[in-house]
Amino acid sequence: MSDTKTRILDAAEQLFGRNGFESTSLRAITTEAQVNLAAVNYHFQSKDALIDAVLERRIGPVTRRRLEMLDVAEADPAGLTLEKVIEAFAAPVVEAAMGQPGLAPLMGRIMATPGAFLERVFLRYMEAVKSRFLPALLRSGVRLPPEELFWRLHFMVGSLAHVLVFAPVMPAMSNGLCQLNDGRAIVNRLVAFCAAGMRAPVEQMEKEA
Amino acid sequence: MSDTKTRILDAAEQLFGRNGFESTSLRAITTEAQVNLAAVNYHFQSKDALIDAVLERRIGPVTRRRLEMLDVAEADPAGLTLEKVIEAFAAPVVEAAMGQPGLAPLMGRIMATPGAFLERVFLRYMEAVKSRFLPALLRSGVRLPPEELFWRLHFMVGSLAHVLVFAPVMPAMSNGLCQLNDGRAIVNRLVAFCAAGMRAPVEQMEKEA
DNA sequence: GTCTATAGGTTGATAGAC
DNA sequence: GTCTATCAACCTATAGAC
Numbered sequence A, B: 001m002s003d004t005k006t007r008i009l010d011a012a013e014q015l016f017g018r019n020g021f022e023s024t025s026l027r028a029i030t031t032e033a034q035v036n037l038a039a040v041n042y043h044f045q046s047k048d049a050l051i052d053a054v055l056e057r058r059i060g061p062v063t064r065r066r067l068e069m070l071d072v073a074e075a076d077p078a079g080l081t082l083e084k085v086i087e088a089f090a091a092p093v094v095e096a097a098m099g100q101p102g103l104a105p106l107m108g109r110i111m112a113t114p115g116a117f118l119e120r121v122f123l124r125y126m127e128a129v130k131s132r133f134l135p136a137l138l139r140s141g142v143r144l145p146p147e148e149l150f151w152r153l154h155f156m157v158g159s160l161a162h163v164l165v166f167a168p169v170m171p172a173m174s175n176g177l178c179q180l181n182d183g184r185a186i187v188n189r190l191v192a193f194c195a196a197g198m199r200a201p202v203e204q205m206e207k208e209a
Numbered sequence C: 001g002t003c004t005a006t007a008g009g010t011t012g013a014t015a016g017a018c
Numbered sequence D: 001g002t003c004t005a006t007c008a009a010c011c012t013a014t015a016g017a018c
Helices: A004-019 A026-033 A037-043 A047-074 A082-099 A103-112 A116-139 A146-165 A167-173 A183-198 B004-019 B026-033 B038-043 B047-074 B082-099 B103-112 B116-139 B146-165 B167-173 B183-198
Strands: none
Touching (some): A004 A026, A004 A037, A082 A116, A082 A146, A082 A183, A103 A146, A146 A167, A146 B146, A146 B183, B004 B047, B026 B038, B026 B047, B047 B116, B082 B103, B082 B183, B103 B116, B103 B167, B116 B146, B146 B167
């Protein structure tokens, strides 16, 4: 399984996460993967198709796991808490990211980069997630005006994306205070923070003069 | 004031925000600014120096405003609430970003991109912010283990950065539900969410077997 | 200060031998 | 499937006329 194609995918994943898609040259990838430059265009057709393949390989399993966890949580409607819904959203991506070194920033980049790449991913995977998680949030007892709910979901995704993007530098940034070896602990902190934020009282808007 | 130098800065700001630093060529900038290609290297010395100038122009005022607002809040120690501290952190950047169309994604990108650019900005501006805001948080009544506090600050910055990065596409992404014309309203929502998150009870960590 | 012209390097992609 | 060699297009930066 350590054939050329896989080695290219592995190297591309690391470098895309570290430097972004457009700043990563095919030459950098083939050097890191120790394969020939032409191998990229043989196994994939273009750099764009390689990007798709890199995303495809990781996002599919995470999306499936998210929906699985949500299924489990929703199987017991009475016990469906806000925390369980948020955990189903956050845990799969955090665990996947922490399990494979260098994967986190790529995941974060996908969530935090608007434009062509996000749309490509969003339309293909996130639509299913959104259509399942929004109703689940409501069923879990969240009572918010639609606009407020959308903003708070946005804040939540931002927290999650930020954790992933900064994962490689987090220990250094915090002077060793924050470590990443325990993905479960990170998810727990994130869930506690976001659940409390979701339950915050809705600010009354002042009337304009 | 609409001289060549300013036109370059304006165009660079827009394009850096939209496509990132490395994906934006000097040609794209000079075309957008309707100036000659060589003007960039005349007025600035290099692309790297241009990036610095673009950042410098916007971040300085925001940093000053942040510290000003914190000064005002801390002038009345009894009334120093968590909300006021978070607002002093978030409001200046949101208001600056919303005031100038196209500026938001650049601000978000600065906050959400680790690596050379963040370090350049972080060391020059954020160190002052951090050294003032962390103590202010404690004085406002936050009682958290240092590790937990750092994580929650990280979550908060992530929410803020995400709002900025996605500002241009937020209305479309929410099917028109979330608009950006009222920066104050966004800050209020963000403050409510993050303050509640900061006040969340600390999750008890399970002992490892 | 503004321009043209160009140097010198890197990129993605491909043709064709093995 | 893997390689070398190469193309055309792009990039940043600069030299030098005006």
